Amino acid sequence: MFARQLGWIVLLGLTLQTVQARDYRYSDAHLHYVDFFQETEGMQALLKAMDKARIDQSMISGVAVAKKWHEDEPKRPRYYAGDDADAYWYSATDIYVAAALAKLPPEQRERFHPFLTGFNPVDKNAVAHIERMLELYPGLWQGIGEVFTRHDDLTALTSGDTPRANNEAMTRIYHLAAEKDLPVLIHSNLTSKRERNPLYLAEIEEPLRNHPHTRFIWAHAGTSMEIHRHQTHMDFLLPTLTRLLESYPNLYVDLSWSVLQPYLLDEQSKPRDEWVALVKRFPERFMLGSDVVGRFDSLGEQLHGFDPFLDALPADVAQKVAQDNFLAVLPKKHP
Numbered sequence: 359m360f361a362r363q364l365g366w367i368v369l370l371g372l373t374l375q376t377v378q379a380r381d382y383r384y385s386d387a388h389l390h391y392v393d394f395f396q397e398t399e400g401m402q403a404l405l406k407a408m409d410k411a412r413i414d415q416s417m418i419s420g421v422a423v424a425k426k427w428h429e430d431e432p433k434r435p436r437y438y439a440g441d442d443a444d445a446y447w448y449s450a451t452d453i454y455v456a457a458a459l460a461k462l463p464p465e466q467r468e469r470f471h472p473f474l475t476g477f478n479p480v481d482k483n484a485v486a487h488i489e490r491m492l493e494l495y496p497g498l499w500q501g502i503g504e505v506f507t508r509h510d511d512l513t514a515l516t517s518g519d520t521p522r523a524n525n526e527a528m529t530r531i532y533h534l535a536a537e538k539d540l541p542v543l544i545h546s547n548l549t550s551k552r553e554r555n556p557l558y559l560a561e562i563e564e565p566l567r568n569h570p571h572t573r574f575i576w577a578h579a580g581t582s583m584e585i586h587r588h589q590t591h592m593d594f595l596l597p598t599l600t601r602l603l604e605s606y607p608n609l610y611v612d613l614s615w616s617v618l619q620p621y622l623l624d625e626q627s628k629p630r631d632e633w634v635a636l637v638k639r640f641p642e643r644f645m646l647g648s649d650v651v652g653r654f655d656s657l658g659e660q661l662h663g664f665d666p667f668l669d670a671l672p673a674d675v676a677q678k679v680a681q682d683n684f685l686a687v688l689p690k691k692h693p
Contacts, residue, residue: 380669382676384661386416387684388504388543388577388614388647391455394425394438396448398652401458405466411658415685417543418459419473420451421651422506423516438512445516449476449487456495471688473501473543479521485530492538500688502535503543504577508558510551510584522546524564536571539689543612548580548595551588556598566606573687575610575645579617591620596632603640610687613679614647615660622667629670641675645684 386408392398408416427434428443435441455472462470474491477484492499506512507523522528523546535542544565549557566574579599581592602609613622622633637644648660668676 380665380673380676382412382665382668382680384411384413384646385681385684386413386648386657386661387575387645388612388649389416389418389657390421390504390649390651391418391458392420392451393652394421394423394445395652396421396424396451396454398454398458399654401462404654404657405469407654407657408469411661413657413661414681415469415471417473417501417647417684418455418470419475419504419543420448420455422447422451422475422477422479422504423512424448424451438515442515445512447476447478447481447516447518452476452491456498459498471500472498473503474499475503475505478518478527479505479507479531480519480525480527482527482530484527485534488531488534499540501541501543501575502531503541503545503575505531505542505544507545508547508561509545510547510582523561528565529568532565532569532572535573536569539691541573541575541610541687541689543575543577545577546580547582547585548598549585549589549592551585554589554592554594556594559598563602563606566602566609570606570608573608573610574606575612575687577612577647578614578649579611579621581616581621583616586616586620595621596636600636603636603643609643610683611644612647613644613664614649615663616649618663618667622664627666629667634667634670637671637679638675641678642683642686644679645687646680 423445425435425438425445426443431441431443438445452474459467459470459472474488477487507521513520523544532542546562547558549555562576562580622630624630646661646664648657650657650660668680671679
């Protein structure tokens with residue numbers, strides 16, 4: 359009897375050690391300090407949410423567009439898709455981020471990694487704007503993005519030409535990013551809401567091929583919630599992503615919320631074996647992002663939602679995905 363009890367105690371101790379080993383700490387690779395109206399809960403709310411969620415480090419950016427409250431709309435929209443009014447490119451968003459960070463004490467400021475996003479990606483002058491911002495805030499910016507290119511309904515609502523990840527304006531930015539050692543977080547949908555094939559694959563693959571010295575972080579792995587509403591599950595996503603990772607060592611993948619389901623987890627919230635195998639095969643190429651916009655109460659929910667998937671990975675790989683890979687993709691020294 360004593361031996362049996364001792365065995366249960368040992369087993370319980372091992373179980374507790376395993377649980378403790380999987381008490382993750384995170385880096386957030388995709389966070390917007392403001393929303394589509396350039397409003398925010400503020401830095402203190404963000405820091406409180408990060409501490410509660412065990413997020414030690416975070417990418418931080420503005421939002422590259424502002425949603426218009428049109429003269430004909432009786433009620434102010436709450437989101438960019440709230441009505442048919444336009445969104446427009448908004449450069450002041452980077453100023454808001456820089457000003458918020460400047461007010462922090464150094465130990466808090468070091469937790470954030472700001473990315474430049476306030477430019478029009480179809481304007482060949484955009485690269486000059488980025489250069490000016492790098493000069494205006496020396497040593498501050500550690501990346502570029504999130505750049506909105508193909509983005510389903512947001513693309514349709516945004517004033518001006520349709521942005522593509524492979525246009526000439528972005529080509530100039532990729533050259534600058536390589537020169538300054540800045541990663542580029544880019545939103546480029548793999549397809550449209552109704553085409554069940556990788557319709558826009560060339561738009562992300564051409565930059566990967568033509569700019570091997572630029573590090574690309576592919577936001578949501580080319581997915582979006584609007585695509586899911588129409589297609590439910592893109593069967594071609596996994597083989598396409600596998601081939602891109604095999605072919606382009608400069609590709610990194612942001613596994614923010616629209617990738618979690620139906621891809622990483624099935625309908626019962628269990629990890630899908632094929633996605634576990636992919637991350638194990640490329641353990642340094644995936645990172646987690648919350649993609650919150652100006653409101654931070656769901657920060658923990660967004661990142662902790664990945665825990666069942668992380669638990670299916672070897673502990674060292676889970677650590678890389680949860681925290682280390684995002685930090686590793688940042689500049690070795692600030693520009």
